[in-house]
Amino acid sequence: MNISWKNEVEKRKDALLKDTCNLIMIKSVLDDQANSVAAPFGEGINQALEFMLDLGNNSGFETKNIEGYAGHIQCGSGEELIGVLGHIDVVPEGDGWSTDPYGAEILEGKIYGRGAIDDKGPTMAAFYGMKIIKELGLPLSKRVRLIIGADEESQWRCVDRYFQVEEMPTMGFAPDADFPIINAEKGICDMELVFQNIGNDISPLKAFQAGRRFNMVPDLATATVKVDQPEEVIKNYKQYLDETKLHGEATYNGDDVSFTLEGLSAHGMEPDKGKNAGIFLANFLTTLNLKGNAGEFLAFITKYFYKDSRGRTLGLNYEDKQTGPLTINVGKINFSSDSARVGLNLRYPVTYDFDKGLNHLEEMIREKGIVVDLKTHARPHYVNAEHPLIQTLQEVYTRQTGETATLLSTGGGTYARSLNAGVAFGALFPGRPELAHQKDEYIDIEDLLKATALYAEAIYELAK
Ligand SMILES: [Zn+2]
Known part of the structure; x- marks a missing residue:
């Protein structure tokens, strides 16, 4: 016919x-x-x-x-x-x-x-x-x-x-x-990495906040930090913004320095299309060498996520010809006096062994006092x-x-x-x-x- x-x-x-x-x-x-x-x-x-x-x-x-x-x-x-x-x-x-x-x-x-x-x-x-x-x-x-x-x-x-x-x-x-x-x-998975040892020390990092949604690259980050030499820190921050071609501000209120950083939002499925305000701010703050949990929190974010949206440093990187690379978007970062969490949106290829990957992640962060709180998960x-x-x-x-x-x-x-x-x-x-x-x-x-x-x-x- x-x-x-x-x-x-x-x-x-x-x-x-x-x-x-x-x-x-x-x-x-x-x-x-x-x-x-x-x-x-x-x-x-x-x-x-x-x-x-x-x-x-x-x-x-x-x-x-x-x-x-x-x-x-x-x-x-x-x-x-x-x-x-x-x-x-x-x-x-x-x-x-x-x-x-x-x-x-x-x-x-x-x-x-x-x-x-x-x-x-x-x-x-x-x-x-x-x-x-x-x-x-x-x-x-x-x-x-x-x-x-x-x-x-x-x-x-x-x-x-x-x-x-x-x-x-x-x-x-x-x-x-x-x-x-x-x-x-x-496959798409939202999870939070929860830092368990928070609240045990008096932190120089009073607050840190970036992002509200797992599946978006945060376009704004804010932090409040107690520092010894505020003028020096503010000067260094300006230089850092120049180098990274990002906008932001640092102001001293007589007690703490408040930071803001503007990134570039993008869909979480390709974090490299954006500029993650939270990661860029954390990366700067690690140069202050803060003591205790705050320092470890910032160092963790920088070590594992700065310029790495593919989970390489975490040992999660994987790619197949059907769907391309595994990607990780750091969609939320929160630090306060009693809680510290990093919210991830992980997207993995169809042939990836998710359960094995999750096990590996859990094992490697457990010794740092961090646990995974799985929020949602859709298989490929x-x-x-x-x-x-x-x-x-x-x-x-x-x-x-x-x-x-x-x-x-x-x-x-x-x-x-x-x-x-x-x-x-x-x-x-x-x-x-x-x-x-x-x-x-x-x-x-x-x-x-x-x-x-x-x-x-x-x-x-x-x-x-
Ligand atoms: Zn539709």
């Missing part, structure tokens, strides 16, 4: 654009105060979920709402289940928009609005892919479910709940990242290049775009990892700017149509 998928999309273009715009116009931001059983994430999100399920019903699909956490739209029949996973919740719009963030304005071939590319446009593209297959009356030997999550941007309570009560697809894809295909995702996610899912998606992508469907990896986590055998497949095409979570987010209309044709054929090939 020879189907022109692009023509089929073109025939439905007006409806596709109208439905996409209407979905974007629903402000589906998480409402923390929500306490309704039917709408656990608030009215906006609930409305967006219902909007999608209504579209499904009106087109004659089976639909199901899973307690407002997620829903699905299903077609086909058979033993096996193909899953397509998108989400209709969005992050808050933020400031600085040049259009109404919920206006879904069309300008120069682009639809503007929060959620346009993440993930309302792509979710709608997948829905229209299913709709085309249904309207053409193409026979399927498997079931297909468009699973619609409602809490992707926050805690993934949507997929957690969904897969507690619903079937896990045999295989599937998530249109919630980049084309061509992302099949490898690093990987689908082998030989898997039929990948073979099929690659064939479809190359047939329609004429481009090679290179397999990509990421240090971030995509929605695909909530499927047992799932990859991220679009909807951002190579070379397009990454606008998810930013102001003036948009989806290019030509790209939306291209993605719809890709999803239609991919779903058909996977489920026929």
Whole structure:
């Protein structure tokens, strides 16, 4: 059978654009105060979920709402289940928009609005892919479910709940990242190194603080220190800032010197893209040779993390060809009279032995009186290049775009990892700017149509 998928999309273009715009116009931001059983994430999100399920019903699909956490739209029949996973919740719009963030304005071939590319446009593209297959009356030997999550941007309570009560697809894809295909995702772990011997001595370091989130490079650090020769120290600090090309200040209040240092923020998945204010300040403060716990705390940070985001000095460095190097972001540093902690965001390759690495780390820091407090941990996610899912998606992508469907990896986590055998497949095409979570987010209309044709054929090939 020879189907022109692009023509089929073109025939439905007006409806596709109208439905996409209407979905974007629903402000589906998480409402923390929500306490309704039917709408656990608030009215906006609930409305967006219902909007999608209504579209499904009106087109004659089976639909199901899973307690407002997620829903699905299903077609086909058979033993096996193909899953397509998108989400209709969005992050808050933020400031600085040049259009109404919920206006879904069309300008120069682009639809503007929060959620346009993440993930309302792509979710709608997948829905229209299913709709085309249904309207053409193409026979399927498997079931297909468009699973619609409602809490992707926050805690993934949507997929957690969904897969507690619903079937896990045999295989599937998530249109919630980049084309061509992302099949490898690093393991991600947040942990705190807790210094146990704090509070036993009178510390010259009164306070040290940098960063608030594990997965961000801190852009500001502050410290208060009692020093013997404040003028000398302030002079040295200025020189240090000059050498490192960083901004900051040191002021003497008659008792202590207060330091600030401005770094450069970046996502924790590649700490080298930023400048860690906390590490740079700790590195300077070690030159003061402070006594006791404070000195050990600062020396530890400098020794193991200064200019080392790969865990080399800790002996954790590792790299594989699927996912690249292990990375460590020092996202939080806190020192006070009764507590000292360093918060790490560790991202490790798919073939890394995490448990062995953790053991090694724990053993080597135990003698320094430091213990690991594991906060969160998501194992790596990987689908082998030989898997039929990948073979099929690659064939479809190359047939329609004429481009090679290179397999990509990421240090971030995509929605695909909530499927047992799932990859991220679009909807951002190579070379397009990454606008998810930013102001003036948009989806290019030509790209939306291209993605719809890709999803239609991919779903058909996977489920026929
Ligand atoms: Zn998303």
